[in-house]
Amino acid sequence: MKTNSFLAFDLGATSGRTILGRVENNRLFTKELTRFSNNMIQIGDHLHWNIYSLFENMKAGLIAASKEGVKITSIGIDTWGVDFVMLAEDGTILGVPYAYRDPQNEGAPEKFFQLISREKVYEMTGIQVMNFNSLYQLFVLKNSNNSLLKAAKEILFMPDALAYLLTGNKVVEYTIASTSQILNPRTKRFEPELLNKAGVSTSILGEIVMPGHIIGNLKPELAEESELGDVPVVAVAGHDTGSAVAAIPADNENFAYLSSGTWSLMGIEVKEPIINSKSASLNFTNEGGVEGTTRFLKNITGMWLLEQCLKEWKKEGIYYEYTKLVQMAESVPAFKSMIDPDHESFASPVCMTQAIIDYCVSTGQSTPENHAEIVRTIFESLALKYKYVLGLLNDFAPFNIEKLNVIGGGSKNPLLNQFTANAIGLTVVAGPSEATAIGNIMIQAKAASVVNSMQEMRKIIKESIRTDEFIPENIEAWDKAYKRFLKIIM
DSSP states (O other), X not given: OOOEEEEEEEEOSSXXXXXXXXXXTTEEEEEEEEEEEOOOEEETTEEEOOHHHHHHHHHHHHHHHHTTTOOEEEEEEXXXXXXXXXXXXXXXXXXXXXXXXXXXXXXXXXXXXXXXXXXXXXXXXXXXXXXXSHHHHHHHHHHTTOHHHHHOSEEEEHHHHHHHHHHSOOOEEHHHHTTSSOEETTTTEEOHHHHHHHXXXXXXXXXXXXXXXXXXXXXXXXXXXXXXXXXXXXXXXXXXXXXXXXXXXXXXXXXXXXXXXXXXXXXXXXXXXXXXXXXXXXXXXXXXXXXXOEEEEEEEEOTHHHHHHHHHHHHTTOOOOHXXXXXXXXXXXXXXXXXXXXXXXXXXXSOHHHHHHHHHHHTTOOOOOSHHHHHHHHHHHHHHHHHHHHHHHHHHOSSOOOEEEEESGGGGOHHHHHHHHHHHTSEEEEOOTTHHHHHHHHHHHHHTTSSOSHXXXXXXXXXXXXXXXXXXXXXXXXXXXXXXXXHHHO
């Protein structure tokens, strides 16, 4: 097999990276070229994404790739879900895109359901109802008489908008579009009725393309500036979780996955969407995957809790390395305090540490008294919430779930992985931590006919990366803690 090199832009809600991937002799090798921050910016009363800063960082990534002295076969981009960019009739980007945590989205679904029932929206889309889904963002902008939306000819989801900046070509990739709560997972088309109810023209969204579609080549000026030449840009699984799940080194279908980062996304990979009254009542979501699969999953607030605490402590002049956080959590007693990571008070609090303390007070618990106890509270509560959601998944899965694959940044947290294994009573396989970038790269490899299927992708990944296994321990103590956890969160 000849050597092929691929460039992945992996953009998360807090940071972005440029990763160079090389596939050679059925092995994958990766190298991080650049890393940069991606923070929401406040302008007036609204939160936005600085798409222009992201574009500049991507250009720096192109130049860094050129300095590697290898021929780049293609480029792929993945990002977080739901958010979008508005374009004028002449293709100009209008303003800066709103961020999903913008406060204007609060309460939007309930207002939308006055026009069409919640049940019908879920039946059409199979998507978990969350304030910030694209459907409700559009509805809010329309109702607020937003001047940018009035001027918009079309919208592009974030990875598609960034690909547009690179190539000048517009596409709407399937997996990122599936997060919008506008797409029907059965037909794989947008539902005109939902856009009509939102008061938005059905022409605002273009035709769907599937992962592996060639969007176009780098614009001439970028090809020249970066010295990469006219490299093709591929629509990978534009939603970062879609790319991450494609990178799970699984031997068969009998697994659940946990994509652990700012958000924790726990689910199973199935051939058809699961849409019924039970999945609706439990607010499970059906998002698009690679090769026409469906990612049946639930969003759980993840390391957002710890990330916000770390920001607050950093302002106080206190900075913790990750290994130190693990040591701190191990040094304090177990199960002193528990929280529901998905409680609304943790969505966007002024002070996360105080929000955790207030939650414990309101639920009649002892409060964490120091940073170590706060960290342990977060880790234990996440593990217990994972047990709760996995139990629900077991009722839906058309197969026996034999293990949990943890991917993403959280896979590097051995204490949380062990807590999770203890809580769920199953083996946890941790890795790859860079699953999103790896999936991005391997989807490009499939588009280039370097591999022929997702099964072959996963085989190469399994043979190329290290994973760690965590076997359940102290199951009785965790089962007892889980009973208490349920009383607190229910």
